[in-house]
Amino acid sequence: MERVYSDRQRRSGVYERQEPFRLKIKTVSTPSEPTEDHRQQEVAAATRPRDALTPEDHLELLRQLYLARYFDVRLIKEKRRGRLRGTLYSSHNQEAILVGTLFGLKPDDWISPIHRDMPAFFLKDIRGRWDNPERKGMTIEEVCSQVWGKATAPGRARDNWSHIGDVKRGIIPSTSMLAGTIPVACGVAYDFKMKGLDNVVLTYNGEGSTAQGVFHEAVNLAAIHKLAVIVIIENNQWAYGTPVHLEVPTKDVADRAKGYGIPGLIADGQDVLDVYDKTMWAVDRARKGLGPSLIECKTFRAYGHGDHDDDRAARYRPADEVADGRSRDPIAVFKRYLVESKLLSEEDAARYSPEGKDAPSTTDQDFPPEVVNYLKRGVEFAIKAPLPEPDEAFRWVFAEGDGS
Amino acid sequence: MERVYSDRQRRSGVYERQEPFRLKIKTVSTPSEPTEDHRQQEVAAATRPRDALTPEDHLELLRQLYLARYFDVRLIKEKRRGRLRGTLYSSHNQEAILVGTLFGLKPDDWISPIHRDMPAFFLKDIRGRWDNPERKGMTIEEVCSQVWGKATAPGRARDNWSHIGDVKRGIIPSTSMLAGTIPVACGVAYDFKMKGLDNVVLTYNGEGSTAQGVFHEAVNLAAIHKLAVIVIIENNQWAYGTPVHLEVPTKDVADRAKGYGIPGLIADGQDVLDVYDKTMWAVDRARKGLGPSLIECKTFRAYGHGDHDDDRAARYRPADEVADGRSRDPIAVFKRYLVESKLLSEEDAARYSPEGKDAPSTTDQDFPPEVVNYLKRGVEFAIKAPLPEPDEAFRWVFAEGDGS
Amino acid sequence: MSVALSAPPIEKKNYLTALKDAIRFEMLRNPEMVCIGEDIGLLGGAFGVTEGLQEEFGPDRVIDAPISEAAIVGAAIGMALRGRPVMVEMQFIDFISCGFDQIVNNAATMAYRTAGKASVPIVIRGPSGGYGGGGPYHSQQNEAWFAHSPGLKVVCPSTPRDAYGLMISSLRDPNPVIFYEVKDLYRKREIEEEIPDDTIIPLGSASVVRPGSDITIISYGNPMHMCIKVAGMLADDGIEAELIDLRSLVPLDEDTIYRSVKKTGRVLVVNEASRTCGFAAEVIARVNENCFQYLDAPPLRVTRADTPVPWVQPLELAVLPSVEKVYEAALKVARF
């Protein structure tokens, strides 16, 4: 039925019925072997974002994969040695998602990582400026301070693990409640829109978290107002002890996007460049004011849900499924690509090889010295840092200062 | 990636990955003029459910449309005369949805109507047995007692309007919180499934209510477990003072279904037979254990959100949109069909004509005497019925009896 | 005649207009401020509190949100993290239960979790309370849930002037404030009053509505007006009641309470919420902790019964506080 508007409606722009975005990209089931549809999408995006990356960019990507992996194995070892308190949610085997989604962002873009994404806090805006104090990401010292629970942590260790943030550097402080930061991201993106900024917000969630009501409310809101929110779904096949098909009724989690008329892309979560391509396509679209996208990154959880779950996970997940899920280490996949495209020599590729190795069996020799030293600095800082004073516990229940 | 199962998984059937249902029905935008896709669906369903209806069934459908309309106009008049307390949410112009969805149900199927669906409480299981005390629907006396707020109401007038129910007759007692009964319907349907019953649950909600988080959680759960829940969406274009495109980002609300891989049908909410066809298709599918469907019934809210909103609604909704939205009165649409298909004579069709008339301008002469008398009985009963005693207010905070 | 020629008197405002004007005043003062809620724009709000705001400030600053309480609160938090004060309307405060997690776990703890580096200046307001035949889902007075959730401020005015002044302070507060509006008072003519635009009432300041020496009656919101009637009845009995309107529960003006109780030695607390773990219990516990030696009688409370609020009037009035119930309890305390 043709719509007619009252003066009141016409005066307020929003009531003009916006023609709904028509989904151009079909989704594919197994990203490992790109299908027709899959390529269509890449064609759709005139040139692939990766084509604009320099050889140095490629090596930086590899360096960041090493860093994310090294951070993970080092923490796993520390935890097993009983040196850390709290639970450790390993991002092992999922690093390409973090590196690939963050690599192309602008410093003033926002992100909201979850428990599985600890490296994201220091990977944000690290590209080419690991030691620049001005960068809009957390320092390795801050992140290590958080892991060790010290007063030098961003939230002075008032909550554990990934429950940190920094509004000055565009990181939403998150609660434990899954999918709970997506509406917050909508609010941040709404502010961008009002200010005419072309920044975006990347939210990270696991596939299981898409079953939360607030996921729906937030994505629906973002779609209605065409907010620059990119919903990254790390589909690692398991939500704690529950397999994906008991959380999501469709074959692909990306299908959730269809309910909102927004693009639902599927990326090979083991391929940092595929993740980069899909992300930048969605980011570019969002910067143009065309609204949100959902990107399902297919991957596999290497260990237990948390380190406390490693033993039980070995029982509730069949060994062959785990072996299969870990068979395409993102470092190996990317190295192969670099060698094939002559961006890395066989020899250099062979020099540092943590890929495929279980955390405990990796050594510092498996990683480039700049990566080892970078983290060492953070760890040493954290270990020396003081615990917060007990009295602090009573502060900041309310913001200090009256704000008016 | 091919899935392998642990013994533990294999033992418990649910872990076999179920191939997701492939949506066969495309949705159409304007049900008024059926499109290619629309017909496709009807073909898909071998013969149309309506084809099995007898001439008497057709006249019964008309009778029920008269009854629903008469109930509405009578209440509107009573309210305007200040005889009723509480808000009245008119179902005027939306009656075909209630009559068409309920007509084909079995007595032991369940429903959960909302504020807009007051006639549903007595229309359930009324087909051909208006006065049968055994029927699994509320009596007109009970429903009128509820409207008048008397002790003879199903909930003894502890909550108003549509917040009533009856587990013995398959009506979920609902709260005010929109979409809040869909998960309850899932629980009821889950019990059907465990017991091997082929009954279904019909849930009613407006298009605006599909923005609620619990809508998503419940439909997702129903889809995962293939529960016999039919989600009826009465898209009357407005959620109180908010137009549909500020609640739903897609052109059709039926698109919500795509996010769950379940059928999303669109019915012409003004055409009782189209509503009947789409409903029975989904009901039949659900009875076979194939899971939930979502049916968007396109219609238009005739009056204000509630009677308190009539005046303001006239301001926030442009007159021509309202005129357009009310131009296809379900009684007129069905009468025309009956005459064209020789099931009703021109003369009989002309005898009772409330269609297109505004509530206050209709008279008892516009309705068949059996309809007028049926409601009169309920109203007289309600008016005579006693108010609950004040002391009752302190009872039933907890169920009485220890249940063990 | 000449009087007529002098400056026109400020016209009196009802409770609802006071709220509307306070919100508008802040929207004008602070171009960063945003309002979001269901039907607050085109419609102007179910009760009209935001009437005209969208026409004046546009649909970007006065947002007609989908029916998604959790996302509404979450989005408000996001805007607040970007430095915007946000007014969030719950169409009825009863529906706040659908946005509960975002309020108690996200907004409330932001300052704490970030060690004060971030804060959430949002006001979540909505019509609350019974006496209108709203039934279980349109009559709630659920402030105790939030008073029990650290990091939230909780406000409930009983007069147009307090409504205006507390709304101004709430909208300027860097913390999340849950603002309970007494819908039964929205259009009450008897309480209309003149309100200078610059009226500000700080959170955490109770008002002594009536001085008295024999008994302290503490209340807030709608029952406050019953207490005023009761004070008159008590005066006829020769009992001088001191009436305290808390106005804000968190923060709580303890000094005013204790000063009064130490004077009268007798306390009655009256509120509309259900009884168990309601705010009346909290006041009594604190009075015990701080004024025990001064008590000449047991501190009693008049509250709603521990039931939902039923719909039809005879039932509704049976469970809610009334002048009779308050008077009876006051006599019990005074004559103990």
Add this chain to the structure above:
Amino acid sequence: MSVALSAPPIEKKNYLTALKDAIRFEMLRNPEMVCIGEDIGLLGGAFGVTEGLQEEFGPDRVIDAPISEAAIVGAAIGMALRGRPVMVEMQFIDFISCGFDQIVNNAATMAYRTAGKASVPIVIRGPSGGYGGGGPYHSQQNEAWFAHSPGLKVVCPSTPRDAYGLMISSLRDPNPVIFYEVKDLYRKREIEEEIPDDTIIPLGSASVVRPGSDITIISYGNPMHMCIKVAGMLADDGIEAELIDLRSLVPLDEDTIYRSVKKTGRVLVVNEASRTCGFAAEVIARVNENCFQYLDAPPLRVTRADTPVPWVQPLELAVLPSVEKVYEAALKVARF
């Protein structure tokens, strides 16, 4: 030697096993009963309370639900309306906030809205409480929200035997019960005890853990064990404390409380929830209403501070109750 040949003694159970066995006992007794929650089947629950249940009763009766707290509670209500008792696990009680509306507005009011024609026999249980370094979202003790919501029963056992007996009663109760499990006690060796399978503890019965004449210490859950230590310390000071474990808050065993207070004239209430509007305030308010003349000292309370529960130990312990804090407060009351 001959002793060894007689019937083997029932082996002692820890708090977690007691819960597991009670749930299993009811699953065996009532084939209609269903369990639903996140990761309760294949995994057996985050803490293992439902370990083995899915293998024994199958995936239909032990449902691995999606991460949808609201739908989980709603679905449980639907099954309950069809006559099935349902056990709902919240992975941590903190996440109950995401299913809040379905609990307080749907389950809690069903009997009331239907004038007793329908009821909702569901038990919503989960690990609660601090002292484990869980931080703000894995340490909550939020029972006051539900004690304040009419229509819900609220339970919190402090021993394996009570956990077993109260779980049996809760699963047989026709009303929704919110069951707080003290996760810090799940595997505490010191409190393991023998529990006959037929143990049943009715809701609403407190237990006098230790008789005494000088002061009544009322508590429940984890702090109960601090109170036991403190009672010993007080005894050394010549102060005989009577210890009451409430076990269930709604319904509340008022007789046991008042009988004791009238004897001792002195009361200390200890609980782990944040202070304002916590259940300790409710107990104090009722003691005032019923035992005022018997009070020789102000009833005091030891609670968590009005802050979230911070993560790192020095901060966490600073805000939570401790033996020292309880001892100090008890002396204050006893020596007043």
